[in-house]
Amino acid sequence: MMNFGVLGSDPEITDTVISLLQGFREFNILLKSDNGFSFVEQLQSLKKIPDIAIVDLEVKIMDGLSTIHYLHLHFPNIKVLAVSKYSQSLLVIDTLSSGAYGFICKNNLHECLETAVSQINKGKTYLDLQIDIADFDDLINRIQKESLLQPHPNLNPREMVFLQLVTTSVSYDRIAAIMHVSQDTLYNYQKSLRRKLGLKSRQEFMIYALQTEIAKLARRNICMGLATSIRFP
Numbered sequence: 366m367m368n369f370g371v372l373g374s375d376p377e378i379t380d381t382v383i384s385l386l387q388g389f390r391e392f393n394i395l396l397k398s399d400n401g402f403s404f405v406e407q408l409q410s411l412k413k414i415p416d417i418a419i420v421d422l423e424v425k426i427m428d429g430l431s432t433i434h435y436l437h438l439h440f441p442n443i444k445v446l447a448v449s450k451y452s453q454s455l456l457v458i459d460t461l462s463s464g465a466y467g468f469i470c471k472n473n474l475h476e477c478l479e480t481a482v483s484q485i486n487k488g489k490t491y492l493d494l495q496i497d498i499a500d501f502d503d504l505i506n507r508i509q510k511e512s513l514l515q516p517h518p519n520l521n522p523r524e525m526v527f528l529q530l531v532t533t534s535v536s537y538d539r540i541a542a543i544m545h546v547s548q549d550t551l552y553n554y555q556k557s558l559r560r561k562l563g564l565k566s567r568q569e570f571m572i573y574a575l576q577t578e579i580a581k582l583a584r585r586n587i588c589m590g591l592a593t594s595i596r597f598p
Contacts, residue, residue, distance in 0.1 A: 366392065371396075372399075382474065419446050421448050433465050436464060444466045447467065450472070466489070469492075473495055524558055
């Protein structure tokens, strides 16, 4: 008997995954959700955890990568299979480095899901055939070199926290609540970061965060904050 958790961005994705799992003689859906926070909350209340979690990267509130990182930290025995409508190499690498065992594209669910589940259940890595892995080694080497770069030295602790949170899907209202500051204070953080880093938009903040590994740090901090109260300097 294989036990599953399914995190899908919409009911159609969830229903498709569950329908395809019918190919296994014995399986059980222990939990399903459409956002990472709810998924984690349900998981923490279960007496028995899933063997495999199928995680849609496009879920909201707590995104798929943050959820995968949380599972890797707190439920390392759960094998994660990520699904996404995107297949860029950097996204795949980031997903696997966050703790996923496999990655498949949504448009290939019917063709790949059963094989992917069988592979990762054996502890093996599975990548969708649509993904071009020819340049993976070069990309990994480049990412490792870039990870040695230090974040901008002139950022104060509060600005660093803001930069971490702004790289996620968390809204500005939610960021203000988490940091216990006003919207005006957030605006001042944003203005200061734009001046210090030469960045103009939230999208540019995200790119900078990816290049300096701040985005990965943000996911880890948010994940850890689910288990303990988030405290900021």
